[in-house]
Amino acid sequence: MRQNKYPLSLYFGGTFNPIHNGHLQCAFEIAEQISATQIYLLPNYIPPHKATPNESAQQRAELCRATLSIDSRLKLDTRELEKTSPSYTIETLKQLRSEFPQHAIAFMIGMDSLQTLDTWSHWQSLTDYCHLVVARRGGYNSVLNPQINEYLQQHQTLNQQDLTAKRHGYIYLADTSMLQISSSKIRERYKKGLNCACLLPTAVNDYIMKHSLYQAD
Numbered sequence: 161m162r163q164n165k166y167p168l169s170l171y172f173g174g175t176f177n178p179i180h181n182g183h184l185q186c187a188f189e190i191a192e193q194i195s196a197t198q199i200y201l202l203p204n205y206i207p208p209h210k211a212t213p214n215e216s217a218q219q220r221a222e223l224c225r226a227t228l229s230i231d232s233r234l235k236l237d238t239r240e241l242e243k244t245s246p247s248y249t250i251e252t253l254k255q256l257r258s259e260f261p262q263h264a265i266a267f268m269i270g271m272d273s274l275q276t277l278d279t280w281s282h283w284q285s286l287t288d289y290c291h292l293v294v295a296r297r298g299g300y301n302s303v304l305n306p307q308i309n310e311y312l313q314q315h316q317t318l319n320q321q322d323l324t325a326k327r328h329g330y331i332y333l334a335d336t337s338m339l340q341i342s343s344s345k346i347r348e349r350y351k352k353g354l355n356c357a358c359l360l361p362t363a364v365n366d367y368i369m370k371h372s373l374y375q376a377d
């Protein structure tokens with residue numbers, strides 16, 4: 161039987177505007193599949209490939225903080241808010257790697273992010289610092305362009321145990337629930353005054369209502 165070699169940390173980066181049950185359920189299922197005991201929510205400061213949100217990075221981080229009491233595995237990592245430049249994942253991973261040289265690091269993304277991975281800064285170097293763990297996503301197929309598919313073929317493992325045998329280097333496609341929930345749909349619903357209670361945690365809904373988020377474009 162193969163022995164665990166490295167403690168594994170799961171990082172989940174996002175704009176999280178707002179964080180929702182699609183994010184959280186996939187994160188729990190992935191943590192279970194790869195035996196990660198902690199899930200670090202990593203809200204970005206300036207999303208590299210999205211319009212800068214109306215809501216501040218601090219507010220989006222507070223929405224993430226509101227979820228921490230749901231499950232003891234959830235933690236908040238606000239390191240990207242400490243910089244005022246766009247939150248390039250490669251930079252964050254370099255920082256994490258130097259802080260935790262003896263940890264395996266898994267960075268979680270949804271299938272839609274994998275499909276556009278070739279637009280990320282230094283994308284082919286990401287696996288020099290972490291494993292990529294990909295969640296299936298309702299509403300998206302799994303078709304990849306040839307370049308990303310080749311990268312996947314070079315790095316894919318079907319064995320979760322590989323993620324603790326090496327500190328970085330693998331891509332693992334996880335078998336997660338396909339919850340067709342998105343932050344943009346949720347923002348639209350709030351703007352129209354529609355009920356979002358079953359799309360995100362109560363504490364997140366409470367924060368949104370208290371601070372009147374998502375009322376304007």
Ligand SMILES: Nc1ncnc2c1ncn2[C@@H]1O[C@H](COP(=O)(O)OP(=O)(O)OP(=O)(O)O)[C@@H](O)[C@H]1O
Pocket residue numbers: 173174175176177182183186268269270271272273295296297298339340341342343344345
């Ligand atoms: N329902 C979902 N299932 C699986 N992965 C998801 C889901 N929603 C978001 N993700 C993944 O979580 C990460 C952060 O997503 P993000 O915060 O941008 O949420 P979003 O719902 O995609 O937002 P928006 O609708 O504003 O584009 C991305 O890698 C994305 O692929």
Ligand SMILES: O=C(O)c1ccc[n+]([C@@H]2O[C@H](COP(=O)([O-])O)[C@@H](O)[C@H]2O)c1
Pocket residue numbers: 172173174175176202204207208209210247248249250273279280281
């Ligand atoms: O590094 C990049 O170039 C890059 C490009 C797009 C997205 N990301 C990161 O991927 C995560 C999900 O992004 P998003 O835009 O879907 O919320 C989040 O941590 C982003 O900072 C990173």
